[in-house]
Amino acid sequence: MRNLSHILLILLIVPLSCHKTVAPRADTTDILFVNTSLNQPQIDVYANGVLQYPQLTFPDSTGYLSIDAPINRLTLANGADTLISSPAAFNPGARYSIFLWDTSATALHLSAVSDSFPTPHAGYALLRFLNFSPSVESVDLYSVTSGQDLFTGRYFDQTDAFAASFVSFPAGVYNLELRSPGTIISIATLDGLTLVAGKAYTLFARGRVGVVGDRTLGIGVIQHN
Template structure:
């Protein structure tokens, strides 16, 4: 199985001490369009279950320090995909992103800044479409808000006034609209990650907007 072959042995490491006291917060984003649904386990217990393409979980509380997440296919006869080793710091929030395609799989651990700003929204953009070029995200027929993001890159968090926006995803440096985004709403005092996902070749490009906040199901 290509998914298994390419993710096997994956190690994500942050430069923190091996053992720390306290709690960190981790979520999982399945951004691989042709990969199967998976379960995520820690210590033999399911942390996230049946995560399919475009699913972004809530944050789970985990012990700070070194942590092994086991990824396995979902179903009655699950197959182990990989053990993913991460190191996380107490009091911080992270997203483990599965990126690419089943044959060119990448994974990335990123820190999330979920502290809100009063009266405005905080927004970042993650380019997770493996065959799309570098892009700008702009107001419709207007200025660029996030510039020159290539696959597997993410912007910093920017602040925008609360409201509903018509946006455009454009190939970097052009005014050509690759993907129109009508009616995207951001509430004041909230934090968002905007994931550009899917495949250009398959004409399945789309955007998913996820609130970065600590909430359990």
């Protein structure tokens, strides 16, 4: 098998709230994988050498996979080609989202964030915004519906505790834009997104400016619960 990239995946866990959804079993870890790669048409996901999800395509996600703990190694492959084989350290009884991304055809990368959901007020949903489009070094997420920025200056592959935190917004239907930072210039749109009260969502910039088809710059949506 052809090894293209090796990275060490170590996570710093930052609690977001003492009020959380029901955790996975103490002997498992729940991981949701998202394919934001511009160059890999499909990715096979392995943990500890066992296939967990075959042929994950762009820009889809797996939903949470309950994987026996401890997870010592993650391997991502495209058929017979190994893209990444990485030592890993995850907390048992926890949830994570892992974004698969690249900036070239020869190197796939992983970025992991902890998924811990504070309890929103009645009538509110939880939202966070991440940037996995290599075309935009920094980007704002603007709500046309409410006439305000929801998130500003989100850098490419920014996965620190600040970016990974969920924020409460009123439930409802939103029309959204990606905007160049600090401007009114719209570079991508998403209309008719419904945020359901009590649910948690990750929105993420994906794709590339100037690309035709499904990999054009856009906004991806993950509902976590």
